[in-house]
Amino acid sequence: MFQKLQHKPATTLAVVAVVQFMVSLDLSVVNVGLPEIATGLGFSPTGVTWVIHAYALTFGGLLLLGGKASDRYGRKHLLLAGLGLFGLASLAGGFAQDPGQLVAARAAQGIGAAALAPAALALLATTFPSGRERVRAFGVWSAMNAAGGALGVLIGGVLTQYASWRWVMFVNVPMATVAFVLAFGGVADGLPGVRRGRPDVLGALLATGGMTTLVFGVVRTDRHAWGSPTTMITLAIAVVLLAGFVVVERTTRREPLVRLGIFANRAVSGANAYNLLVGAAMASSFYFMSLYLQRVLAVGPALTGVMFLPFALGVVVGSVLAIKLGYLVPAKKLLIGGALLTATGFAWFGQISVGGGFLTDVLGPSIIASIGFGLCLGPLVATATAGVAPDETGTASGLLNSSRQLGASLGLAALGTAAHHHTGATITPTTLNDGYARGLMLCAAVLLVAVVIAATALPRAKRHA
Structure with a gap:
């Protein structure tokens, strides 16, 4: 039975959907x-x-290594290994007894996610190489990606209030187990590994260390001013580590973590x-709205999660619209329109008030922003993997996931610090x-910059079918 399942693209799509929901949820x-x-x-x-940074940084910083490893050792192997580590780390995090243990478990979750996410996306890209099936497959992927992120707030709120915060970690264990079983029996190995050299582990460590140091320096500006020696030294170390990453990628005798020439592809x-x-914008907005509801409006965790439900549903609606419009509208136009719509929603969110409420301050902007976000996801993935050689789809997929997670951590560090400074000491x-x-x-301002990039940096519009 498992052998038959291996040749059904629908089975691969189902497995990837479960995996992406879980990774996004976390x-x-x-x-x-x-x-x-x-x-x-x-x-x-x-x-x-x-607790957020530890996951986002290891996830984002090691995704390139995960993508390269999936190209070399096989997508299914990396998928299964990542699922195993992810499930065990989630279990350990649920039993954490001090901050260090939880942060370490979250970092281990990020490592597992860095292995399984690019492998899953590469399997999807190679299973559905073109046509309407590709549009549909990436639409399903984007819907699960967005739904996991949005429903995560609802699930986390309910678990925190009615069970314990520990269940926001435990909830991943059954999902990882189910995904592992489905992948083991129902996913083909895909393309054989391309063994041109050992992956560049040093480059991965430099990239992750550089990004972690950069975020640490930005977050610590609540204690040390931007011009203080502590901040300047921390940021200088981050620059040195990231510059070292570029040098290593150019000179290493191992297989580079990312072939720098891939960036000559304007789509990538x-x-x-x-x-x-x-x-950066999405992760920060979730953080701000969650705290606004709980700390300003005094809404409980469970009800806060319920109030995010319209956002989750709106993302699904936007993803479905992207599938329908993808047959008619070029991907570039969907990316521009989606970001503009989301920026409008966030600007509306920016009008929140102390005496506000769900109907006046949350519902309307949630619908606008979420539909816009859903419109972006499928076209973005299809664009970022377009024109990439088959043996580099894992790398391209890892790069795309990496930029999202690193953006999330950097955005939360920078925008969270700016919000904290505006709040003041009282x-x-x-x-x-x-x-x-x-x-x-x-x-909202960050998304307007994204609109400019889509309009000027992406190649001439093509339908993402």
């Missing part, structure tokens, strides 16, 4: 639980953000720059509201 499921996590384990107000470079900014509902409103307006 980035947002902890958001609503952060206040409870901070209280339960003794995190500081800024330290608790490392433009889509990843666009994706970095979208990731913490009241009014000052918190002002800080979150400023952060949401900055999210």
Whole structure:
């Protein structure tokens, strides 16, 4: 039976959908639980953000290595290994007894996700190389990607309030188990590994270390001013590590983590720059809105999650529209229109007030922003993998996922710090509201920059079918 399943593209699509939902869910499921996590384990107000950063940075920083490894060792092998590590790390995180243990478990989750996500996306790209089936497959992928991120807030809120914050970690274990079983018996190995050299582990460590140091330096500006020696030294170390990554990629005798020539493909470079900014805006907006509902409007975790449900449904609607419009409208126009619509929603979110409520401050902008976000996802993936050689689809997929996760961490660090500075030292509902409103307006501004990139950097519009 398993042998027959291996040759059904629908089975591969189902497995990839489950995997992407789980990976996306894990980035947002902890958001609503952060206040409870901070209280339960003794995190500081800024330290608790490392529950998010630890996952996003290891995920984003090692995705290129994961993509390269999937090209070399086989997509199915990396998928299964990543699922195993992801499930075990989730279990360990649920039993964490102090901040260090939880942050370490989240980092291990990110490593597992870095192995399985590019392998899954590469399997999807090679299983559905062109035509209407490709549009549909990437539409399903984008819907599950978006639904996992949005529903993660709902699931996290319900689990935090009615069970324990620990269940935001435990919830991944059954999903990882089911995905492992389905993938083991129902997914073909795909293209054989291309063994041109050993993957560049040093490059991966330099990239991850550089991004982590950069985020650390930005987050610490709540204690050390931008011009302080501490901040300047930290940022200088980050620059050195990232410059070292570029040098290693150019000179290594091993298989480079990413062939720098791939960025000569305008679709790849433009889509990843666009994706970095979208990731920064989306992760930050989830963070701000979750805290606004809980800390300004005094809404409980479960109800906060329910209030994010329209966003989740809107993303699915936008993804379905992208499938329908993908047969008629070029991908570039969908990327521009989707980002403009999402920016409009975030600017509306920026009008939140202390005396606001769900109907006046949340529902309308949630619908606008989520539909716009859904319109972006499928065309973005199709654009970023267009014209890439088959043996580099894993690398291209890893690069796309990496830019999203690194954007999420950098965006949260930068925009979160800006919001914190605007809030000031006196913490009241009014000052918190002002800080979150400023952060949401900055999210809208970031997306307008993404619109400019899509309009100018991407190649002439083509339908993403």
